[in-house]
Amino acid sequence: MIEFDNVTKQYDDGTVAIEDISFEVEEGTTTVLVGPSGCGKTTTMKLVNRLIEPTEGTVYFEGTDIEQKDEIELRRDVGYVIQEIGLFDHMTVRENVATVPKLKGWDDDRIRERVRELLELMDLPVEEYGDQHPTELSGGQRQRVGVARALAADPDVMLMDEPFGALDPITRAELQDEFLDIQAELDVTILFVTHSVEEALKMGDRIAIFDVGELVQYDTPQNVLENPKNDFVRDFIGQDRELKKLQVTPVRKVMYETNGERLPDVDPVAPSDTAQIALSRLLETDAGRLPVARDGEVVGVVEEADLRGTSDPTRGSI
Amino acid sequence: MPANAVALVGELAAIGGPAAIGGPAVLGELAAVGEPAFVVLGMITEVFRYFAENQTQLLEYTRQHAILVLRALVVAVPLGVTLGTLITYNDKLATVVLWLAGIMMTIPSVALFALLLPSLGTGSPPVVMALILYTQLPVIRNTYVGLTGVDEAAVEAGEGLGMTKFQRLRKIQIPMALPVVMSGVRNAVVLLVGIAAIGEIVGSGGLGVPIFEGYRSSNTVEIVGATVALALLTLTIDYAFGVVEQVFRLRNGEEIQPNLGTRAVRGLAGAAPSRVSGRDDDADATTTTTSAKP
Amino acid sequence: MVSAPPELALVPLLEIALAPLGIFEELPGAYDFITSNWSQFLHHLWTHIKLVLVSELLAILVAVPLGIAATRFPRAKPTIKGFGNTAQTIPTLAIIFLMLPVTGIGFVTAVAGLFVYALLPILTNTIAGIEDVEDGVVEAARGMGMTDTEVLRKIELPKAIPVIFAGIRTSSVIGVGTAYLAFFVGGGGLGTWVLQGIKLYNMEMAIAGAVPGALLAITLDSGFALLERYLGGDAQQSDDLVSA
């Protein structure tokens, strides 16, 4: 859907923000750009909606060189959540969200309906928040409005630059979960920027790890964890690589089917839960094994040894 | 405030009670009273009598004065806002224009009136022209600062969401800058009212007339009376422009405590009730109009 | 906006816009006037400068301590600020005229009038400068064990000095303008030529008095700006030079 082909960006002051970067974002997936501050994540993202023009190389959008596209049209079709949120404080929440639909000339009823729907989705009911100004909202609420504004005109592609940055860990985790749910409904291609590995592993189908100005590894979360390409990636992931692996591995991958044996009488986990949750439950209950249930029906068992096995590359997935 | 002004002027006059005896006998009768308190009281009484006796004339001077200022503003504000907007596109131009407007501002008004005299003659033209020139710095500067000071993230978000340059100017920068521009106009207006009084040296009319008349006829009461009228005019205009500024700020969702005038205007306009809940005790003028707020 | 007053239609805009350029025709005449009345010119110019200088020094001596006092005694602050704001609405002209019965005709009256008007910018800026020092900084200084006087002397005043200085700059530039009005109370200065010139419709004389004063104000302002930059403040032109 979006393809970077040997792209280099050098700013007017001589800073080379990214150098010779190539990767492709597949339709319907979430690709996360992650790396330390100043490594060129925002620069990469702004190349997509042409807020920045590449110095060398080409960016393709659905196979077309984006330079061939009208930049204003392009931007209206691509949702953009900017790093600094950038809400229009002089407008109400409702007007903020309605920005792009209005620019696109939707009729009033459709805009009103869409704004209502989105604010509902973001847990900011329009009756209560619609007429407030962004200055009256909390940080988390502002970020939600930023996301709603970007989603407003049903974009096929969303660019999200640290949309949940500057939030406390709890609110952040909540927003991440909510967004994962929303995303499942929306079917939209997402390019997501963060400098948190945890967030990258949680949100991404694919992860692009940046060192200063260069793309070091572009892979699935599992592969990044299992086969870090070099010391930089290994350091970046951190000492707790095994724990992080538990985070990105669903129980489904490590359970085995029951053969009618008796299972300990503890709360079951779901196949979609993470291995981390299963391990935590095991530590709490001291049971050694856990039932796995889908819709109340036991479908399998997960054992402590299997969870450990996630660290064993030879077992990979069952 | 106006009462203060009267008292203050009275006090100024009173300081010299005894000393004034050697000077021109303007304050003669008053100073003879001796006690400063009596002088102040006497002065206040005299000024009120002057108001009562010269009502129509004073109103006419006030009207002339306000028209001088308004004529200047009608040209000066659009001019200043346009210039202030243009210079946001070019830093060098901005430096030069702001520098020139600053220089304008330092030229003494008496000198400027004199400089405009050969080409514009006497009467109101040189004064209106001078007022226009003096308005430029506050208006250009505030427009420039207002437009460039707009939250950069908001402007960039606008760009990223697909607004054209003109749409960003119209929908983000101008609305956000308006209150700042307005406060520049407000500063300018207070200045203009005072300068226009000096305009009478080239025969502009307005409240300068009774002030000079009082000077020529050594009539302190007339000077004080005209000064009070001038102060009232300044305060009124300042308040009116303050209301406009506040309305812009409230519309932008700023958290301010609106004054009574602002609330009344918003109430009359049927605008959304102010989110800053007014205290109950001073809501009398607006209770009926802001009742929409639960 | 209020509907334009009918008089506006009578004003031929373009002609007016180009009008200021007309003074260039008058400059040679004014120059001749100055050279042929050289000693008189020097006398007026020097008086003008003296008026500004004396009133300005007095104003600094009074306004700075008064401003500091306003920040030290919260109860007095509203009164001092209120006085400042009220004084601003009284035109210079009125202040000078009202000094007349008090101090009589002459230099002293003119200085007294100028002094009253010069106080204000310095007073306002002294208060603003001291109050603008961040609370955190003051708190930190207190935490280190500084007394109130030490906080004032070592933290607040040094930080406020550029702002106070800006007030002095504004005040003096205004002073150059106000000093023109000294003529009305027999204080002399460049106003003598300008106001007599206007009265007699002697343009050469009027402009011979106007141009040097304008240049004086501009020079003073630029000089102060340079000095401010040298002292490390951000030399910004003030909005309220009032140019009385």
Ligand SMILES: Nc1ncnc2c1ncn2[C@@H]1O[C@H](COP(=O)(O)OP(=O)(O)OP(=O)(O)O)[C@@H](O)[C@H]1O
């Ligand atoms: N407009 C600009 N002009 C010059 N240099 C720039 C500009 N924008 C960014 N840079 C530089 O380019 C490099 C990459 O910046 P970029 O904003 O893409 O980093 P980032 O990965 O998004 O960082 P962060 O996590 O802090 O947001 C940095 O060194 C930055 O200083």
Ligand SMILES: [Mg+2]
């Ligand atoms: Mg960034």
